Amino acid sequence: MPALNATGGGSASTGVLLEKDMEGTLECPECGSKKIFKDKTRGEVVCASCGLVIEDDMVDFSQEWREFDSGDSDKKRRSGAPISLARHDKGISTEIGMGYSDIFKLPASKRPKFFRLKKWQQRISTATERNLKYALAELKRYTSFLNLPHSVEETIALLYRKAVAKELVRGRSMESVIAGALYAACREHGTPRTLDEISEVSHVPKREIGRTYRFLARQVGLRILPTDPADYIPRFASQLQLSGVVVTKALEILKQSKEKELTSGRGPTGVAAAVLYIAAYMVGEKRTQRQVADIAGVTEVTIRNRYKELVRELKTLTNLQIEE
DNA sequence: AAGACGAAAGTGGTTGA
DNA sequence: TCAACAACTTTCGTCTT
Numbered sequence: 396m397p398a399l400n401a402t403g404g405g406s407a408s409t410g411v412l413l414e415k416d417m418e419g420t421l422e423c424p425e426c427g428s429k430k431i432f433k434d435k436t437r438g439e440v441v442c443a444s445c446g447l448v449i450e451d452d453m454v455d456f457s458q459e460w461r462e463f464d465s466g467d468s469d470k471k472r473r474s475g476a477p478i479s480l481a482r483h484d485k486g487i488s489t490e491i492g493m494g495y496s497d498i499f500k501l502p503a504s505k506r507p508k509f510f511r512l513k514k515w516q517q518r519i520s521t522a523t524e525r526n527l528k529y530a531l532a533e534l535k536r537y538t539s540f541l542n543l544p545h546s547v548e549e550t551i552a553l554l555y556r557k558a559v560a561k562e563l564v565r566g567r568s569m570e571s572v573i574a575g576a577l578y579a580a581c582r583e584h585g586t587p588r589t590l591d592e593i594s595e596v597s598h599v600p601k602r603e604i605g606r607t608y609r610f611l612a613r614q615v616g617l618r619i620l621p622t623d624p625a626d627y628i629p630r631f632a633s634q635l636q637l638s639g640v641v642v643t644k645a646l647e648i649l650k651q652s653k654e655k656e657l658t659s660g661r662g663p664t665g666v667a668a669a670v671l672y673i674a675a676y677m678v679g680e681k682r683t684q685r686q687v688a689d690i691a692g693v694t695e696v697t698i699r700n701r702y703k704e705l706v707r708e709l710k711t712l713t714n715l716q717i718e719e
Numbered sequence: 720a721a722g723a724c725g726a727a728a729g730t731g732g733t734t735g736a
Numbered sequence: 737t738c739a740a741c742a743a744c745t746t747t748c749g750t751c752t753t
Contacts, residue, residue: 602731662743683722694745699724 401545423447459646520596523559526569530555534573540596541588543581550580557615567607575607579617587622589664591692624658625649627667627691634690635682638673644673655708661701665693669701 422429430443440449452498503507531552538548558564564572565690574597581588590601597604612619623645632642649670652658658666670692676681684695691698 605732660742665744682734685722695723696725696746697744700744 412513423449459481471708480556491502506581526564527556527559530559530569530573533570534577537573537577537593537596541577541592543586543588544584547580547586550583551576552613554580554611558611562616563611563614568599570597571603571607572611573597574599574604575611577607578604579612582620582622583617585623585626587626587663588694589627621659622663624663624667624670627664628671631667631687631690635671635675635686637671637680637682638678640682641671641674643676644678645670648674648709651709652705657704657708662693662697664691664698665701667691668693669698669705672698673702673705 423431423445424447426442426445426447428442428444431449432441432443441447442449534548534551534555537543538551543644551573555573558572574593577597578588578590578593590604593599593604594601609619611617628645628649629642632645645667649658649666652666652670668687671691672682672684672687675687684698688695688698
């Protein structure tokens, strides 16, 4: 008879039934019973019928309890920041001597020891760890410069970790791998950045980023889909200080041109630029071809070519000349 | 004077033999 | 590996507003 509160079913029971999403997923390897309890105070998962401890040392991710003042926060808060892939240690390691305040809490005689510890901690970290630390700091710089959300940053970090694990970084500059991962992740998230933009922050040539990106995508098994011009439109529009009306109009035109197969095989930025140019013109917030071209990273000629095709093929636009 | 237009030649990347 | 190819760029002269 195991001494287990949960089996007793009595008042002293600290056992709780498994949470909904875990229900039925576990089965006692001893007696086959599906009645599994999670004992949060002990940090154990146990079988209700035979008492076997199926799992111990489980991590409790839940918040302790509510805090009402700063005193409470000291006493009760114990779970730190969430783990993040975008930090080299996932945000959970201890670093000796962060900041300066600690030094002055020590008596002068202990200070040399403090510095020695700090130095040795830096020395013993492995090469990959140091690499990751540096790489992710660099990544942070890129994402903040490009205004990318944290979710994208996490994806990039994950991709980069995969690349490191597969030794894909070898023979390539670290920057180019980050840049490639960034390009891939942005496309995955529907928040694409142009190669030009990425090239600018990373100082990696465009063709290098493209090459690394394709290589990465193949090795890690990402599906490569052509970028949708629609993903560029809101961002370009805001950079050109165009209203939402223009965006709506632009997306509408884009939809029509997709149906006419006018977008396939064309550079997505060029299409986005042309569609925006037309939409702005129609709504009465005209921008010059030069302005749109600069933002989109294409030339005026490309915009002209795209928009000539659009005007020729789309009935809704053929009266554009008449409107002038 | 600035913007739009279009022709022509050049560039970098993809594709298929 | 190489040539063919389409998309895109660069450059430049002309036209329009």
